[in-house]
Amino acid sequence: MSSVAEMAAIFLVPKDRDAVLGDLAETGASGWSALGSVLGLVVRQQMELWRASQPWVAGSMSFAGSLLLLCVSFGLSVDSRHLLRGERGWGSVLCEALLMLSWAWTSGFVVGSLSAKTRWVSGILCAIPCLSCVLRFHNTSLSRLCVLLFLQPGLVGAVQGVRRARLSHRTALALAIAMTALMLVWGDMYMRDWFLSLPAWWLVAHAGPSKLSNDKVAA
C-alpha cells in the first residue's frame, strides 16, 4: 500500500482509518488503486453528511448571520464613537454591545451544534462576507476591522456548540428571555434584530433536560 494512501487516510476518523488501511493491505491494493479507494471513501463520507438538513441549515445560518452581524458590528462601532463624543448615552450602547455579543454567541453555538462535521464549510461561508466587507470598507474615521467585532464571540459560541451540542432548557430559556428583554429595552429594533434572535429560541426548542430535571428522574 502506498504511503500516499496512508497520508490521504488522515481525513478519515481513526476507527475507519485502521479498518480501511488494514483492508487495503489485506487485499494487496497498492499505489493509485489504494489512494483512489481512500479518497473515494472520504468523498462519499462528506456527501453522506450533506444528505441531512442540518449542514444546509448551519451553512445558511452562518452566511446570513455573518451578513447581519457585520451590520450590527458596524452600527456598534459608529455608536461607540458617538458615545465618546457625548452624542449617545451609555445605557443604549451597552445594550447594543450586549445584544451583539449574545446574537453572535447564540448564532455560533447553533451553527457549531447543528453540524460539527461540516464546520469548515460553515466557517468558509462566514468568512466570505467578512472578507468581502473588510476589503471594500472605506471609512476614514473607523478601522476596517470594526465590522468584525462579532467574530470572536461567534467563534467562541461555535466551539462551545461543537463540544456541548445542547444547552440545558433552563439556561436556554433564561438566555432567550434576557435577549428579548434587552431588545425591548434597547428599542432601536429592525427586522434584522428579530431574525438574529431566532438562534436563541432555536436553542430553547432543542434544549436538553436541566440538571434539576435529571436529578428528579434519578430520584
Add this chain to the structure above:
Amino acid sequence: MLGEFEYVLITAAAGLGESAYGAAIREEIEKVAGRRCSIGALYTTIERLEKKGMLKTWMGEATAQRGGRAKRMVRVTPKGLHAAKEFYEAMMRVSRNASWATTKPERVS
C-alpha cells in the same frame, strides 16, 4: 425499506456470521453478486445501516497480514434481519409474474 446495496451487504454479512468484517464482506459481495464493490460504498453503507440500528460494528483484532491494523467487525442485528427478510419478500411478490422469474411462487387466493 432497504436499498438494493444495503440488502446485498446485510445478506453477505449475515452469511459470513462471526467472521464478517470489511474486506471479507467486500470479497463476498464481489464473488456472489458478481459486481465490483468499492471501499467507499461499503463503509458508507455500513455506517448508514449502523445508524439505522440494522448492523452493529466493533473493532476486532489486528493481524500481521493487515499490517498490524484492526478489523471492523460487523454483526447483523435482529432489526437488520427483519428488514432484509421484508425486502426479500417484497422483491419476490413484485417479481412473481415477471417473465424472468425462474420459480413462480404460488398465487395467494
